[in-house]
Amino acid sequence: MTTLDLIATLVKILVMVGFLFNVAGLLTWVDRRLSSMIQDRIGPNRAGLPLTKKITLRLFGLLHTAADGVKFFTKKDFMPPKADKLLFSLAPILAMAPVLALAAVIPMGDTVSLAQVGPRKLCMDAEGHALGLFVGDQCLDAAKNIVTAFASTATQWPAASRLGMNSSQGILHLSIAPLNVGILYIFAMAGQGIVGAAIAGWSSDNKFSLMGALRAASQMVSYEVTLGLSLVGAMMIYGSVRLQDMVIWQGENTWGIFVQPLAFFLFFTAAVAESKRIPFDLPEAESELVSGYFTEYSGMKFGMFYFAEYMEIVTSSMLLVTIFLGGWQLPFLHRDGLTLQFGDTMIIQQKVGHLAMLVIGVLAFFGKTLIICLLQAFVRWSLPRFRYDQLQKLCWQTLLPLSLANIFATGIIWLGLQSGGAPVAAGLKLASDITQGVVAVVLIGLVVWAIIGMFSPSRHLTQILGTSAKRAAKRGGTVTDPMQA
């Protein structure tokens, strides 16, 4: 490990962990703000910095998060007298550490090719597929074989790799640890979270805690099975368990949500269940179990459980983005720049520098993560809680068979498509380009909509609530009180 590697790793850890902590903190605010919007309340409005006697800097309630932090640190750290002291203190660490460790393998951007942080020379075939990188006057592909056929006629699907990288010139992965086992590491880490919850409940010496811990353990063990199996189909199609390769495949072809739509929903459901949030928050159901396995926790130990939950949202969103929503990839933007192409018809091609593409990629990844985080927050405030038997039934009788069926169907369809030959491959290429086009249109539409919304004057709705009042307003006032007309 060279000094450069060491510095790069430290920077990557700082970026990733910084993002995790900041977004998790922000999410506590989003949760409150969003819930108040959905439930038609004013929302967080108390915490503020008093500037003068009249004016208080409230910042839309953002300071509540800071106030929470101060409260966590200054509160008395209570421990039940009969609690198992060691395990009681160990549990919050065991709950939080796996979530942090999970972020280590998630790629936040394209692999940096140190030699070419600048415009690159690609050799293309007749249809504009990148074949590899020009070194001298030879064209070398990713495996550094000399590509002789510059103009191949058949359209490949999966498309020819644009990874014209020369590893001897130095490459830098934009994930903290680009592990070979990729997804398996994620499953391994996700499994460790259970222990924290179980230990917390058991060591608290409280029946509510114990019930919560039992529920948490059985729920997480159950949903972990679905979580793992839902990704098998995706692994089969991507042909790799490395998250990096998965994102590259999605950039070359199409986003995972289009090839594995069922798996996307299964994974999303299982991920929400794993983070133990509404509608799956049975382990901490406050109407039944006070707050479940962390009932006895206070101060920063509670804060760690609370924060771990929000960080889990962020990491599961990152995973979702990486596996199903193209990671750092945006439609038609590749390593070599913009290539707008449907099937074999090229529309626009514009070269963009490597560094600019890297920055766009990293921003795209974090932006997509934020959107999915917001979606998870929405889910929390729009669905009622399951009953416990419904929760287990949903997992074992619906999600698990569906994920098994997904694996089976994916295998058969994938085999059929691969043996379909050139016309099928060309058709698939066109279809994947069209899906990319749809994604691009939707994304641009969203941005335009947001900009229009930002600049349009805010509407002040004066709404008459209640059906009888509405009826009266329609008639032009109430009969009994003509003054209101």
Place this chain on the structure above:
Amino acid sequence: MLLGQAFFGLCAALAIIGALSTVIAKNPIRGAMGLLLMIVAIAGLFLALHAEFLAAIQLIVYAGAIVVLFLFVIMLLGPASQSPSDQRGQIVRSLGAALFAGSGLTGAYYVWHTAPAMKKLLDAPPNDFGTIDTIGRVLFSDGLVPFELSSGLLMVAIVGAVAVARGKHRTDDSHNGRGEILSSRGPDGEDAKDAKDDARTTKPTGEVTT
């Protein structure tokens, strides 16, 4: 190299601490946590050997499933659960401990004495040793028969687990005629009692065979 040595030393020490605390701890949950520590440390040792796949599987299967199962069972038994008093005699126990310690020490002695003499015990593994690709290739070519056989064994275990879990439920509704085979397991413990209860409640129909 120094970093690798330090990592090995740390993992080995943690594994030994974990293993000892698993055996020594009076409190069953602490024992389970010791087991967890040992499993994680052994996963670290696998990592040091470039067996990333094995390390991940170790964590998924043992730390993520088996230890959780242990915790679950211990929690269901309740915090008051103590290990049942050991009925075996002192001699047998010390004999077992002596055998175990003796074999361990003998092994350590031989490694200590023969290792410096031999330049290397094994050839250095190839670069892709322990990756998913290599393991998959080995499993589906050289080790295909044992692999499939072990999957058959797992299948049998799953079916057996389902049968055992279902057996108790069936005795409750044995009066519908389907539970006869299961409820005729003989007068051992709970099943017999269940069946007796059943017989009492369903006496009028008189269909129960105990």
